[in-house]
């Protein structure tokens with residue numbers, strides 16, 4: 001007998017038939033004698049609509065009220081899933097984030113989970129009840145307000161719950177049947193990976209592989225939660241995210257990811273003095289705007305250009321902050337370009353192999369694709385290119401690293 005957290009994404013609960021399908025899958029595990037807790041997302045499309053409403057009313061809306069709005073999607077699906085389970089004879093009840101509680105910090109819109117009170121859920125699971133937990137939601141105890149964990153946050157809810165409940169496995173059911181070398185919609189010859197290390201998955205997720213939310217992988221790695229990604233529509237083995245030691249042959253490049261959610265900001269003619277980077281990036285980080293790639297050009301006549309990328313959704317906020325600080329920062333011009341894509345190649349074998357970056361640059365130059373910004377980490381090389389070249393670049397790289405399926 002195992003204890004399993006089963007998480008179902010938005011497409012898996014998109015309508016009543018699919019919710020019935022979820023209930024059947026849960027019942028199968030319960031009938032096999034396992035203790036099961038379920039985590040669900042909102043119906044697909046719902047959260048996008050809720051976010052859009054907030055943005056349409058005001059691009060710089062109050063993040064606390066945003067959370068009140070976007071947390072509603074999961075309230076609907078937990079209730080429906082509990083009803084569907086009860087209808088086929090499975091004892092179940094719904095739980096919203098605040099009822100458990102899933103306690104978070106106060107970073108509304110992308111809160112971090114501080115702790116989860118798991119005892120009551122464990123007690124009920126031991127008695128045969130299936131808790132159906134709302135993904136994405138938490139509560140911030142200081143002001144007693146609802147928080148959400150950032151887009152795709154139900155994955156984080158599931159992993160955090162698996163850790164709190166000391167589950168043997170966290171199964172993430174989704175509309176793809178595993179983790180691929182790259183997006184199969186762009187590269188039909190992408191291959192499914194049986195296993196991938198936490199670290200690679202973390203890098204891939206952080207650069208746009210949408211299968212798992214980045215922070216969920218971070219937590220899985222830290223808490224050593226075994227994660228399985230599998231299809232909620234087909235009975236096929238999925239991909240396992242595990243410790244590096246469980247992977248025999250370390251590939252130089254395991255996968256290629258891309259992110260269209262980037263925007264490039266350039267500050268022209270910034271005075272080249274100590275402290276200027278701190279004065280630019282301090283206020284952005286205070287406003288919870290994540291800055292990713294950064295390049296500072298060589299100074300000329302005491303001035304320099306500073307280019308960096310932010311999440312595209314944060315671009316209005318970043319522009320607002322920098323425009324307000326124009327006099328203080330004393331820069332010449334602010335140029336924002338939302339039409340960029342970041343493409344990354346990832347592999348743990350990079351630690352011990354040279355030439356990964358040069359293969360990338362060569363493959364892109366052969367297709368005439370200009371590289372705007374480059375960044376690297378121990379197991380990753382990323383480039384920023386014009387959004388129009390996304391597909392071409394991903395395909396060229398998949399071939400260049402020998403990842404195409406035969």
Ligand code: ASP
Nearest residue numbers: 041042047151152153154
């Ligand atoms: N419904 C939330 C979102 O779309 C959380 C999730 O689905 O993981 O971001």
Ligand code: MG
Nearest residue numbers: 009010152211
């Ligand atoms: Mg998701």
